[in-house]
Amino acid sequence: MRARRAVSALLVLACMATATVSGRKLESLAAGRDRSDRLLYLPNGRYLKLASLGQAPLLADLIYIWAIQFYSDYERKERFRYVRHVFGDVVTELDPHYIDAYWIGALILIVEAKDLEGGLALFEKGIAANPDSWILPYLAAWECALAGFPARAAQYFERAAAIDGAPTSVRRMRAAMFSRAGDLEASRAMWQEILADPGSDPTSRAIAERKMVEVSMQIELRDLRNAVARFRDDNGRPPRTLAELESRGYIARVPQGPDSTAYGYDPGTGEVHAPTARVLGGAQ
Amino acid sequence: MSPPADASLPLRLIGLGKAFRGHLGIGRTVAVEGLDLEVGPGQVFGLLGPNGAGKTTTLKMILGLLRPDTGEVRLFGESPSSPLARARLGYLPENPYFYDYLTAEEFLDFYGRLRGIPAARRRETVAAALHRVGLASRRATPLRKFSKGMVQRLGLAQAIQHDPDLVILDEPMSGLDPIGRREVRELIVGLKRAGKTVFFSSHILQDAEMVCDRVAILDRGRLRAMGRLQDMIAESAPWFEVAVRGPLPEDHGAEVLSQEGHEHLLRVGDEDALARLIDAVRGRGSRVVGIWPRRETLEDLFLRQVGHTPSGSSAREVRS
Amino acid sequence: MSQAPIAVPSAGAAIRAIALNTFREAIRDRVLYLLLVFAVIVIGVSRLLSLLTVGSEEKIIKDVGLSAISLFGVLTAVFVGVSLVFKEIERRTVYTLLANPVRRWQFVTGKFVGLLVVLALNVVLMFLALAVVLWWHGDSAWPLFPAILLILVELTVVTAYALLFSSLTNPILAAVWTFAVYVSGHLAWSLPLLKLKLPEGPSRLLCEAIYWVVPHLDDLSIKSEVVHGLPLPPGQVGVAALYGISYAALVLALGCLVFERKDFL
Numbered sequence: 001m002r003a004r005r006a007v008s009a010l011l012v013l014a015c016m017a018t019a020t021v022s023g024r025k026l027e028s029l030a031a032g033r034d035r036s037d038r039l040l041y042l043p044n045g046r047y048l049k050l051a052s053l054g055q056a057p058l059l060a061d062l063i064y065i066w067a068i069q070f071y072s073d074y075e076r077k078e079r080f081r082y083v084r085h086v087f088g089d090v091v092t093e094l095d096p097h098y099i100d101a102y103w104i105g106a107l108i109l110i111v112e113a114k115d116l117e118g119g120l121a122l123f124e125k126g127i128a129a130n131p132d133s134w135i136l137p138y139l140a141a142w143e144c145a146l147a148g149f150p151a152r153a154a155q156y157f158e159r160a161a162a163i164d165g166a167p168t169s170v171r172r173m174r175a176a177m178f179s180r181a182g183d184l185e186a187s188r189a190m191w192q193e194i195l196a197d198p199g200s201d202p203t204s205r206a207i208a209e210r211k212m213v214e215v216s217m218q219i220e221l222r223d224l225r226n227a228v229a230r231f232r233d234d235n236g237r238p239p240r241t242l243a244e245l246e247s248r249g250y251i252a253r254v255p256q257g258p259d260s261t262a263y264g265y266d267p268g269t270g271e272v273h274a275p276t277a278r279v280l281g282g283a284q
Numbered sequence: 285m286s287p288p289a290d291a292s293l294p295l296r297l298i299g300l301g302k303a304f305r306g307h308l309g310i311g312r313t314v315a316v317e318g319l320d321l322e323v324g325p326g327q328v329f330g331l332l333g334p335n336g337a338g339k340t341t342t343l344k345m346i347l348g349l350l351r352p353d354t355g356e357v358r359l360f361g362e363s364p365s366s367p368l369a370r371a372r373l374g375y376l377p378e379n380p381y382f383y384d385y386l387t388a389e390e391f392l393d394f395y396g397r398l399r400g401i402p403a404a405r406r407r408e409t410v411a412a413a414l415h416r417v418g419l420a421s422r423r424a425t426p427l428r429k430f431s432k433g434m435v436q437r438l439g440l441a442q443a444i445q446h447d448p449d450l451v452i453l454d455e456p457m458s459g460l461d462p463i464g465r466r467e468v469r470e471l472i473v474g475l476k477r478a479g480k481t482v483f484f485s486s487h488i489l490q491d492a493e494m495v496c497d498r499v500a501i502l503d504r505g506r507l508r509a510m511g512r513l514q515d516m517i518a519e520s521a522p523w524f525e526v527a528v529r530g531p532l533p534e535d536h537g538a539e540v541l542s543q544e545g546h547e548h549l550l551r552v553g554d555e556d557a558l559a560r561l562i563d564a565v566r567g568r569g570s571r572v573v574g575i576w577p578r579r580e581t582l583e584d585l586f587l588r589q590v591g592h593t594p595s596g597s598s599a600r601e602v603r604s
Numbered sequence: 605m606s607q608a609p610i611a612v613p614s615a616g617a618a619i620r621a622i623a624l625n626t627f628r629e630a631i632r633d634r635v636l637y638l639l640l641v642f643a644v645i646v647i648g649v650s651r652l653l654s655l656l657t658v659g660s661e662e663k664i665i666k667d668v669g670l671s672a673i674s675l676f677g678v679l680t681a682v683f684v685g686v687s688l689v690f691k692e693i694e695r696r697t698v699y700t701l702l703a704n705p706v707r708r709w710q711f712v713t714g715k716f717v718g719l720l721v722v723l724a725l726n727v728v729l730m731f732l733a734l735a736v737v738l739w740w741h742g743d744s745a746w747p748l749f750p751a752i753l754l755i756l757v758e759l760t761v762v763t764a765y766a767l768l769f770s771s772l773t774n775p776i777l778a779a780v781w782t783f784a785v786y787v788s789g790h791l792a793w794s795l796p797l798l799k800l801k802l803p804e805g806p807s808r809l810l811c812e813a814i815y816w817v818v819p820h821l822d823d824l825s826i827k828s829e830v831v832h833g834l835p836l837p838p839g840q841v842g843v844a845a846l847y848g849i850s851y852a853a854l855v856l857a858l859g860c861l862v863f864e865r866k867d868f869l
Contacts, residue, residue: 053790054825058671061664065657097832100659201833202743206660304869347703349868367612367705375703381695383625385632397621398704400611442700446611452703 045093102126238270299355333502384428413445530570622714685766757848789821
């Protein structure tokens with residue numbers, strides 16, 4: 001009868017209310033704990049392999065994707081704890097042929113944690129497990145060059161060129177690398193060649209594409225900064241906006257930046273910021 | 285030493301026995317013990333007995349679904365595990381259930397294949413079987429939409445579609461209404477006329493009485509009686525029941541079956557006793573208002589052999 | 605008496621008939637909806653990846669695709685397989701079926717073949733879906749084919765076990781046992797390592813015994829190799845397939861034996 005139905009409805013509503021309220025309370029209690037780095041305490045990949053029941057590569061992918069999300073959070077304190085562990089001992093133990101894990105991990109270490117040796121160690125691990133991969137020593141060579149170690153860069157270039165299947169451009173670029181380490185246009189052209197070389201495998205091509213975008217951004221930044229400097233010299237003050245540079249003819253067009261995110265500009269100091277001067281920023 | 289194989293005998297049970305162990309190996313229930321049985325070609329044979337008598341266990345052993353502990357089963361001289369033996373029989377279980385994702389046609393076709401009927405002939409046999417049991421209009425209906433009676437008929441169809449020499453039916457009348465039961469009886473009689481052998485188990489005696497040539501009575505796993513139905517019933521002579529209105533003579537010598545006011549129902553054993561009774565009643569001044577000759581029914585026989593009817597009522601309850 | 609010829613079906617005809625019936629049962633059982641779930645997962649993942657990851661997306665799509673095909677295949681094999689024989693016994697359809705002139709081993713084998721055909725169909729359809737998604741990303745699924753083949757071999761082993769346990773016990777326990785075999789099969793590679801750490805004596809022997817009995821399912825997995833395009837040693841696929849198929853045949857024979865000796869109470 002109606003009384004019974006009303007009582008049932010009330011009970012249901014009461015349960016819903018209780019669940020909602022207590023759920024929220026639980027959330028606020030737990031908010032203090034940062035649970036995402038619980039996953040950092042991952043056992044070594046060799047043991048995880050047991051648990052994966054034959055799906056080790058997939059598990060490697062999942063941990064890798066999670067790690068990307070984790071390390072993209074630039075607000076996080078102590079971000080670089082465990083980079084070597086996650087990328088070196090977990091993901092790449094589960095899937096030793098996961099090229100992306102090696103070079104992304106290495107780049108995080110080198111570019112952001114400023115740990116060249118750590119990054120190179122990761123590169124070495126990848127090279128050891130993938131002797132046919134020329135892209136890993138190639139990337140290592142670049143990083144050494146950019147960090148100011150030409151001799152070591154040369155060694156890595158040798159190793160890359162010595163691998164069967166390396167595109168012929170690698171050999172040529174080796175020489176150019178020495179003299180033009182700072183030449184951004186040349187870098188971009190070199191990556192362009194790898195992209196266009198029919199001998200390149202899809203992984204390397206993907207990396208080349210990424211690198212081209214990066215270098216293009218560096219070129220645009222450089223041009224913008226030069227333009228701001230000239231404006232200052234001419235007018236005694238920095239431009240109010242980047243658009244003013246365009247309207248006054250210092251640059252042909254305000255560049256959009258990769259992924260169409262605009263360059264940041266501070267009229268007070270006259271500094272131009274890259275929207276994504278970060279290894280993982282482009283993943284947004 | 286096992287007896288020589290006799291290929292003309294559709295069914296022969298020799299010293300058949302089966303016992304089941306209880307839970308965790310404790311306890312032992314004897315389902316069937318020392319069963320000897322023969323069914324000749326062209327006979328209709330009824331295996332009768334109350335529930336739990338061992339009829340289903342016996343049937344399962346006949347079909348090779350259970351292995352007997354002792355004794356043997358011979359189907360046309362072969363063991364039930366031989367496909368040759370099973371090729372010549374058709375079987376309908378009690379409360380049949382079939383694949384509800386198939387249509388009637390698909391189902392019969394499937395079983396036709398399992399019978400080794402080649403594709404061309406299969407179409408005919410399937411259609412004929414459906415027609416024979418009155419399901420021709422439902423050939424494309426999925427079995428999940430079939431009523432119980434329809435499933436039963438389909439079961440009969442699969443049992444006979446390949447024209448078997450021996451048809452085995454487990455409680456074929458159970459759950460059917462009187463019309464359904466008549467249809468089954470007619471089917472059995474039809475099979476007999478076509479020269480087939482029919483072996484069925486039942487606890488409904490009236491139907492068995494109407495169609496069987498020979499019966500075996502099973503109770504608690506043992507054979508209590510077996511033989512031609514007519515012979516077994518005729519062993520007991522016919523008697524008469526007499527209705528008398530009015531006071532009874534003192535020494536009427538008859539058995540009083542019932543009494544209601546001035547009406548009495550008496551039983552006398554033979555014609556001489558009948559004649560004496562009529563004289564005595566007339567002499568007392570009462571009247572004989574009805575005389576019925578009776579023969580023993582199968583139920584009476586059953587009661588005599590087993591001590592209770594298949595449904596468990598004792599002699600006392602039946603008489604009242 | 606009737607003069608009808610005594611007809612007994614050939615083994616092949618009986619197996620074919622039962623396999624066809626099993627196939628129909630599985631198809632009409634809507635188990636194929638799993639395929640839809642698979643397609644949704646693979647497509648969804650491939651769309652989300654560009655937001656989540658850095659680097660090669662195709663690698664992840666291939667990994668997800670192969671793992672999903674493998675896992676869904678195993679789930680289907682187990683959940684359909686463990687009730688295949690059990691249902692027939694439970695609903696007593698096996699009574700009328702065995703009253704036909706078929707042998708018990710033909711019944712079990714027919715069920716096995718029928719389920720395998722369903723699984724193969726599922727795997728092929730999922731592979732096609734994966735191929736479409738990969739093609740849309742500009743990559744090819746064809747190099748993955750050897751892994752697909754070995755996934756099918758793995759499924760053959762799992763199905764054989766599912767059928768065996770289906771004749772022995774109810775579906776829930778049978779599923780537990782089959783999954784236990786699956787897990788042990790994928791951990792088998794670690795047993796020799798464990799053996800070295802054990803003291804001499806019965807525990808070592810037990811470890812060795814388990815290693816020989818359990819199927820080496822991890823040896824049937826070449827997912828990593830095909831995804832990375834690494835060269836396989838010549839004949840690896842062939843030898844692995846031979847191992848898997850002969851192992852499955854043994855388990856099937858055991859299942860037939862169990863069913864042969866069964867009393868249908």
